[in-house]
Amino acid sequence: MKFRRSERLIDMTNYLLEHPRQLVSLSFFADRYGSAKSSISEDLAIIKETFEQRGIGTLQTVPGAAGGVKFFVRVSKEEATPIVEDLCALMANPERLLPGGYLYMTDILGDPSVVQKAGRLLASAYADTKIDVVMTVATKGIPLAYAVASQLNVPVVIVRRDTKVTEGSTVSINYVSGSTKRIQTMVLSKRSLEEGSNVLIVDDFMKAGGTVNGMISMLEEFRATVAGIAVLVEAQQQEDRLIDDYLSLVQLSDVDLKEKTIKVTAGNYFDRLYN
Numbered sequence: 001m002k003f004r005r006s007e008r009l010i011d012m013t014n015y016l017l018e019h020p021r022q023l024v025s026l027s028f029f030a031d032r033y034g035s036a037k038s039s040i041s042e043d044l045a046i047i048k049e050t051f052e053q054r055g056i057g058t059l060q061t062v063p064g065a066a067g068g069v070k071f072f073v074r075v076s077k078e079e080a081t082p083i084v085e086d087l088c089a090l091m092a093n094p095e096r097l098l099p100g101g102y103l104y105m106t107d108i109l110g111d112p113s114v115v116q117k118a119g120r121l122l123a124s125a126y127a128d129t130k131i132d133v134v135m136t137v138a139t140k141g142i143p144l145a146y147a148v149a150s151q152l153n154v155p156v157v158i159v160r161r162d163t164k165v166t167e168g169s170t171v172s173i174n175y176v177s178g179s180t181k182r183i184q185t186m187v188l189s190k191r192s193l194e195e196g197s198n199v200l201i202v203d204d205f206m207k208a209g210g211t212v213n214g215m216i217s218m219l220e221e222f223r224a225t226v227a228g229i230a231v232l233v234e235a236q237q238q239e240d241r242l243i244d245d246y247l248s249l250v251q252l253s254d255v256d257l258k259e260k261t262i263k264v265t266a267g268n269y270f271d272r273l274y275n
Helices: 005-018 026-033 037-054 077-091 112-125 142-152 210-221 269-274
Strands: 057-062 068-073 133-137 156-159 170-176 183-189 198-206 225-235 247-256 261-266
Touching: 005 026, 005 037, 005 068, 026 037, 026 068, 037 057, 068 112, 077 112, 077 247, 077 261, 077 269, 112 142, 112 225, 112 247, 112 269, 133 142, 133 210, 142 156, 142 198, 156 183, 156 210, 170 210, 183 210, 198 210, 210 225, 247 269
Parallel strands: 133 156, 133 198, 198 225, 225 247
Antiparallel strands: 057 068, 170 183, 247 261
16 A cells, blocks of 8 residues: 555654654665655655654664664753743642642642653653663652653553562562651562663652662662652752752742742753753
8 A cells, every 4th residue: 555645754753753762664664655765764854854843852863774763752941841830830739738748749640641741851851861661669650650651662660668469579678768767668579670770760759869769779689770860849959868860840949838838949850951
């Protein structure tokens, strides 16, 4: 079946978006559409230009007989700014205040539109980093972890607080919570992570960093490497923070229970990526 150029462009675009960071050969597209490689190259040039102009991402050409193209998600500062501003506005809603100074975030993490946008921003920051898996801890960080992983085309590994019989043999560690200073436990199935993997840690909220530090300790048990640490929201910098090198989209500056106000600002995302 012969495809028209318009049909090829639509189908190629959809395929590349669904397979980020995967090498796709020109022969694959040529066979798929019954077209010459020269025509496919012209189509890819159009897609690349459009992706970059619209802030969707970019195509990287890999030369050689075994070469092809890879799609990498890219988010410009102009596109990222309103997304982070919207996140800040959502977090600043005083109705999020819960007794004890906690914040209700389930609605944000349960909104596919919000989570997908946040996932694109974080994935864009690590698009060029070698990452084999995304790791998070159950349960609230799971939607964000999957949103990031889908843009990086890697699996998700979930650390749990207790052992599940369906997980098989597990590795268990104890760690100290950064905020409460209590000893807690993390468990990860031995089948979840291959030794030597490059891991991007993703979490929804970081206060003192005890949970993230616990995941780092877990990775040491698997002889895995921390490729990066990304969080949706971080509490204002604390003296006892256990983590220094991380990426955040939103920073929680102050919570006033008496006045029922929540002050938030943009996290370090822009400083780390665009300065």
